[in-house]
Amino acid sequence: MRKLAIGFVFLVLLPALVAAGGYGFYWYQVKRYADRLVEQAAPFALVEYGAIHADPRGEVGLDRVSITLNQDGTRIPLESIRVRSQDPLFFLDPQGRIEAGDLPLQLSLVLRQAQIGLSSKLIETLEMQAAQADALSPGSVSPDALGCGDLQRIDVDALGRMGYKSLSMDLVLGMAIEPHNRRIRFNADTDLAGIGQSSMSVELSVTGDSFAPAQMLAANPRLRRLEAGYQDAGYNVRRNKFCANEAGVDVDTYLAEHERLLRDWLLAQGVKLPELIWDLYNGMNRPRGRATLTMEPPGGLGAEVMAGLNSPTQLIDRLNIGLSLNDRPLVLDSINWNEVLVEPRQPVVSRSPVQTDTDDEAPLPDEAEVAGDSAVEPDAAVATDHEDDVLRGLPKRAPRPEAKKYRPIALAQLADARGLSVRVRTDLGNRFEGRVVDARDGTLKIEQRVDKGLIVYPLEFDQISSVEVYR
Secondary structure, eight states: OHHHHHHHIIIIIHHHHHHHHHHHHHHHHHHHHHHHHHHHHTTTEEEEOSEEEEETTTEEEEEEEEEEETTTOOEEEEEEEEEEESOGGGGGSHHHHHHHTOOOSEEEEEEEEEEEETTSHHHHHHHHHHHHHHHTSTTOOOGGGTTSTTOSSOOHHHHHHHTOOEEEEEEEEEEEEEGGGTEEEEEEEEEETTTEEEEEEEEEEOSSSOOOHHHHGGGOOEEEEEEEEEEESSHHHHHHHHHHHHHTSOHHHHHHHHHHHHHHHHHHTTBOOOHHHHHHHHHHTSTTOEEEEEEOOTTOBOHHHHHTOOSHHHHHHHHTEEEEETTEEEOOTTOOGGGSBOOOOOOOOOOOSOOOSSTTOOOOOOHHHHHHHHHHHHHHHHHHHHHHHHHTTSOOOOOOOOOOOEEEOOGGGGGGGTTSEEEEEETTSOEEEEEEEEEETTEEEEEEEETTEEEEEEEEGGGEEEEEEEO
16 A cells, blocks of 8 residues: 555656646746736836736736726726747746847737727827827818718717727737748737728848847848738728718718729829729728738848839839739739829819909910010020121030940940949849949959948849949
């Protein structure tokens, strides 16, 4: 019997006690870190929680959280906060590991059911600030309120009349690291109940092996891919019905009038959007409308590439943009982005059908003025002829030299262009601009200014599709 008891202690009870002790230490570390965060937030807000969540498999957090802002007393309750990692030991010293750049390969923050009332002091303050901004431009209408009856903007009162009393949000922030190819991905997903769902994913590449926040900027981060999406989750139905009622029309008529007014508003700002973008905008205004934007610049987009771009059109081409509406890709090749920016068109002022002879009439030019203008022209012509007679036979002034500009050059002549500004496009679509440092043995070296320093980029002749020098 004694041997059985001893075996039970060693085989069952002792491992259970060790596991319980380890879990207790793990739970204590999580609580200590949570209390430290609460203490750091004290100057700005009172943070309270009901329970600690500590899962040794890599998930910790708080339940029944309440955040009360010190400035105005606004209370923001949350159902739960969770931090997840594939490395459970990360939570034993999260701050130290973050500062050292020893990040887990996967890390995420999840907020559930964060709520704020539309009648709260915080929303009231934001509404007052918006009203003060409106007072600076009396009579102006916010673009989102165009066609919505007499409204100047979709304010808190309008949201309340649509049926919204509070905002409830779920938020997921994530990070994933791929050390083997030096890639890091960030994602953010937001779900506003009854309004819409948004998502964003950014993939970057770096040149160094450290992912510490303080060293990331020095690691020459390059954008590899960006994807952003939005889907309506109930707001369009409420907004369209509300604005149609405000305007005294049906929903389709309101949407058509809203588009017409928005087109005029943009033209007044000097922007003429292509029809394809209007199709996208109108589709997003429909119930459950969903749009996705992607950017995949070939070879990545870094500071040195941005420095070599000379126009918005070049940037758009370099970003390799893709758009889709309700999972249907939109073909962007037909868009001429150079035609988007136009001369601002002033709004047409309607005239009364009955006009007096003097109202709004432009005064006729003075007859003597007209006569004087017409009398000058023959004299000017005679003077010009006389000047030609006087100067005839004298040596003429040498013509002005042709203005410098970027001109194509053969690769074999690049060695003679040392010190000149150069503009290069590669087979992959990358664009480089800088100064020719050297061009020998089939390699072109370009010097570029990045931030406060200079860097030299080597480019093989085989990679170059076109090259121009400024001369």
